[in-house]
Each structure stands twice: as structure tokens, then as C-alpha cells.
Amino acid sequence: MQSTQEPADIAVIGAGIVGSALAYYLSNNNKTKKIILVDRSLTPLNGSTGHAPGFVGQYNDSAILTRLARDTVQEYTTIPGGFDTIGGIELATSQTGAERLQRRYDSARAAGLPAELISPEEAARMAPALIKKEDVTSALYFASDGAASATCITRFYQDEARARGVECIEADITGIHKDGNGRVDGVNTGTAGFIPAKTVILATGIWAPELLPNIDTPIPIVPVAHPYMYGPYHDQKKVPSPWIRWPDHHVYARDHGPFYGLGSYNHAPVAQEPKDTAIGEWISEFDNTLKDALGFIPPETGLTPRETFNGIFSMTPDNLPLVGEVPGLEGVYLAAAVWVTHAAGTARFLCDVLEGKEVDGEIKRGLDPGRFAGRDGKTLRKVALGGYNEIYRVGGAEL
Numbered sequence: 001m002q003s004t005q006e007p008a009d010i011a012v013i014g015a016g017i018v019g020s021a022l023a024y025y026l027s028n029n030n031k032t033k034k035i036i037l038v039d040r041s042l043t044p045l046n047g048s049t050g051h052a053p054g055f056v057g058q059y060n061d062s063a064i065l066t067r068l069a070r071d072t073v074q075e076y077t078t079i080p081g082g083f084d085t086i087g088g089i090e091l092a093t094s095q096t097g098a099e100r101l102q103r104r105y106d107s108a109r110a111a112g113l114p115a116e117l118i119s120p121e122e123a124a125r126m127a128p129a130l131i132k133k134e135d136v137t138s139a140l141y142f143a144s145d146g147a148a149s150a151t152c153i154t155r156f157y158q159d160e161a162r163a164r165g166v167e168c169i170e171a172d173i174t175g176i177h178k179d180g181n182g183r184v185d186g187v188n189t190g191t192a193g194f195i196p197a198k199t200v201i202l203a204t205g206i207w208a209p210e211l212l213p214n215i216d217t218p219i220p221i222v223p224v225a226h227p228y229m230y231g232p233y234h235d236q237k238k239v240p241s242p243w244i245r246w247p248d249h250h251v252y253a254r255d256h257g258p259f260y261g262l263g264s265y266n267h268a269p270v271a272q273e274p275k276d277t278a279i280g281e282w283i284s285e286f287d288n289t290l291k292d293a294l295g296f297i298p299p300e301t302g303l304t305p306r307e308t309f310n311g312i313f314s315m316t317p318d319n320l321p322l323v324g325e326v327p328g329l330e331g332v333y334l335a336a337a338v339w340v341t342h343a344a345g346t347a348r349f350l351c352d353v354l355e356g357k358e359v360d361g362e363i364k365r366g367l368d369p370g371r372f373a374g375r376d377g378k379t380l381r382k383v384a385l386g387g388y389n390e391i392y393r394v395g396g397a398e399l
């Protein structure tokens with residue numbers, strides 16, 4: 001279909017937390033450019049963003065991720081209702097686990113993040129309903145970590161972007177369109193015809209591989225299933241508990257205010273073909289995964305599943321997102337496999353790249369979507385999927 005509309009300078013596809021942050025930062029600096037933000041569902045948010053409990057732990061073995069997370073928290077704390085600095089506690093339940101927390105403490109301090117080794121009693125005082133003191137050998141407290149309200153942050157970015165002239169369009173993108181020279185000139189949609197654009201950014205989360213069919217370089221983004229549960233409602237505590245994580249056991253808990261939430265990575269990884277939302281069908285083995293996880297919660301708390309769901313998010317072979325220009329697709333950029341924890345920092349980074357600013361070379365290479373060139377796609381997918389059980393394994397070593 002031929003269109004007479006003025007082409008967008010930049011079309012951001014996907015209005016989850018990543019695409020919305022991009023629209024916001026791009027429009028901040030480019031008041032004269034035409035920027036559009038396109039999603040097949042602006043309301044509700046059908047991607048991972050709409051379902052993330054929002055744990056933000058800034059310290060990571062990867063210096064790049066630590067840097068992006070710190071940049072991100074700095075941004076989120078300026079958004080009304082966006083970030084609650086409730087802190088996070090990691091618990092060890094064995095000698096090996098305690099040694100690992102010690103190493104993690106040392107590295108976090110060396111990276112300049114507030115971290116404190118506290119006694120099991122102190123930890124239990126901060127989260128009495130979530131910690132069985134007698135199980136704990138060691139506890140590590142990260143005071144500046146917290147909970148991001150991913151939907152609130154996303155709405156904020158969208159509203160601000162709109163106020164700066166960004167057009168938000170509800171449409172299903174069916175493909176990227178190239179001109180005769182092989183450069184992108186727009187996107188095709190299911191219902192809104194052809195949308196011309198000079199630059200296209202794919203911020204389509206777990207669906208990112210779908211719009212990138214014919215390139216030689218593998219783009220190993222693997223959507224995976226993850227069980228999470230909400231507990232029964234209770235009277236809200238005056239001060240919310242910090243996040244609690246049991247890295248040795250791949251389990252974490254959140255105080256949502258009026259109820260507790262619990263998630264676990266302690267199951268065989270399951271790759272998922274996402275349909276139209278980031279919620280997959282419930283997998284029956286997940287009943288046992290959550291039952292085991294509930295074993296870490298004091299029985300007096302009475303935590304039982306009121307609601308369970310299988311939330312889908314992306315894994316990559318090296319745990320790093322894919323952010324930058326797509327090899328072999330001039331004018332097409334990717335910002336995918338980005339966690340809520342890193343979204344604002346990542347969006348700001350890509351914004352700098354697009355504006356031709358000087359960026360940190362190490363970050364650029366680390367996130368480069370072309371970094372897996374020449375490698376076997378099937379093997380890469382396997383590695384990415386295998387990483388699922390490492391998500392909470394701190395320090396990398398086997399138990």
C-alpha cells in the first residue's frame with residue numbers, strides 16, 4: 001500500500017517498559033523529530049512488563065549490568081510511584097552458600113554499592129513473615145535495591161512522551177519493509193497499512209525474533225516459562241519487607257503490600273512459543289516447584305497460592321540484552337531481552353547511540369546484537385535455556 005504520510009524519523013515498536021522508555025528519552029532530546037510508538041495493545045500491557053513483580057537488584061557479576069541497573073534506579077526514583085527502595089536480602093542456608101555471599105559482599109562493596117552482612121536474627125526482624133531464622137547461615141542486605149512498579153513507570157514514560165509530541169499507535173506489525181537499496185523504509189501492519197519510518201527500533205520483548213526473519217547472524221533470544229504466585233490478602237504492614245532471595249535454592253519472595261508473592265527458578269527450563277500475551281499455559285510440574293518454594297516460608301505466615309501464573313520472559317546465552325543496530329538490516333535497531341532492572345539505563349544508552357554521542361565501547365560491544373555472528377544458533381539457544389537455572393546462582397560455581 002502506498003502512503004502519503006510524512007515518514008517517522010524513528011518508529012519504536014513495542015510499548016512495554018523498554019519501548020516506552022525509548023520513546024521518552026528520544027523525545028526528550030529530539031523535539032523536532034517525528035517519533036512514533038507502536039504496540040498491538042497499548043492497554044492492557046500484554047507483554048512481560050504487565051506481569052513482572054519488579055525486583056531490582058543492582059549488583060551483578062556483569063559490570064555492564066551493574067552499571068545499567070544503577071543508571072536505571074537513578075531514573076526510576078524520580079518517577080512518582082515508580083520505585084520503592086525497600087531493600088533486598090539474600091539468604092544462605094549452607095556453609096558453601098555463606099561463602100558465596102561473602103564473595104558477593106566483597107565484590108558489591110568494591111563496585112561501590114551499599115551491601116551489609118547481617119545476622120540471621122537481624123534479617124528475620126526485617127522480614128519476620130518470610131524468613132525461617134533457624135534455616136539461615138548468613139544474610140546479605142542490599143539497602144538501595146527495591147521494587148519497581150513496571151506498569152506505573154511505563155505509563156509515566158508514555159504520558160510524558162505523548163506530551164512531547166510522540167504519537168502512540170495501536171497496530172500489529174507484520175513485518176519490516178526495505179527500500180530498493182536494502183535500507184529500512186517502514187513497517188507493515190495488519191490493520192493500519194504501511195507506516196513509513198526512516199529508523200525502526202524493535203522493543204518487542206519475547207516476540208523480538210518474530211520480526212527478524214532473514215538475517216545470517218543468530219539472534220538468540222529464548223522466551224522461557226517462569227512460575228509466580230500471589231498469596232492470600234492480609235493486613236498491610238506499616239513498613240514493607242525487603243525482597244527475600246534464597247540464591248542456593250533459586251527462590252524469591254516479595255511483600256506486595258496487601259499480599260505476598262513467591263517465585264522460583266528451581267525447575268527444568270522450559271522454552272515457550274509466545275502467543276498474544278506474556279502469560280503461558282500453566283505447567284503442571286510448576287505446582288511442585290511452588291510447593292517446594294513455600295517450604296522456605298514460616299508456616300505461621302499461612303502463605304498459599306491464591307493465584308498462580310506462568311510468566312514469560314527472555315533469556316540470552318550470556319545473560320546480556322541485545323541492544324544496538326541489527327547486523328545486515330541498516331536502520332533497524334534492537335532493544336530486547338532487557339529486564340525491568342536495566343530498562344531505563346539501556347534506553348538512555350541506545351538513545352545516545354542513535355544521537356551519535358560517544359558511548360562506552362565496552363557496553364556497546366557487550367550488548368551488540370551482532371556479537372553471536374558465526375556461531376551455531378541451535379547451540380546458542382541451548383546455552384541460553386541452560387542459563388535459566390543460574391539466574392539466582394551467585395558467583396557462578398556449582399553447588
Ligand SMILES: Cc1cc2nc3c(=O)[nH]c(=O)nc-3n(C[C@H](O)[C@H](O)[C@H](O)COP(=O)(O)OP(=O)(O)OC[C@H]3O[C@@H](n4cnc5c(N)ncnc54)[C@H](O)[C@@H]3O)c2cc1C
Pocket residue numbers: 013014015016017018019038039040041045046047048049050051052053054055056150171172173174203204205206207208211226227228278310311312313314335336337338339340341342
Ligand atoms: C513473571 C515474571 C517475573 C519477572 N520478574 C522480573 C523481576 O523481578 N525483575 C526484572 O527486572 N524483570 C523481571 N521480569 C522480566 C521483565 O518483565 C522483562 O524483562 C521486561 O518487562 C521486558 O520489557 P519489554 O518492554 O522489553 O517487553 P514487553 O513488556 O514484553 O513489551 C513488548 C511489547 O511489544 C509488543 N509487540 C510485540 N510484537 C509486536 C508486534 N509484532 N506488533 C506490535 N506490537 C508488538 C507487545 O504487545 C508488548 O507490549 C519478569 C518477567 C515475568 C514475566
Ligand SMILES: *[C@@H]1O[C@H](CO)[C@@H](O)[C@H](O)[C@H]1NC(C)=O
Pocket residue numbers: 040041044046276277
Ligand atoms: C491482550 O490480552 C488480553 C487479555 O489476555 C487479550 O484478550 C487480548 O486479545 C490481547 N490483545 C492483543 C492485541 O493481543
Ligand SMILES: *[C@@H]1O[C@H](CO)[C@@H](O)[C@H](O)[C@H]1NC(C)=O
Pocket residue numbers: 057059060061062065319339341390391392393394395
Ligand atoms: C545478573 O543479571 C542477569 C540478567 O538480569 C540475571 O539473569 C542474573 O541472575 C544476574 N546475576 C546475579 C548473580 O544476580
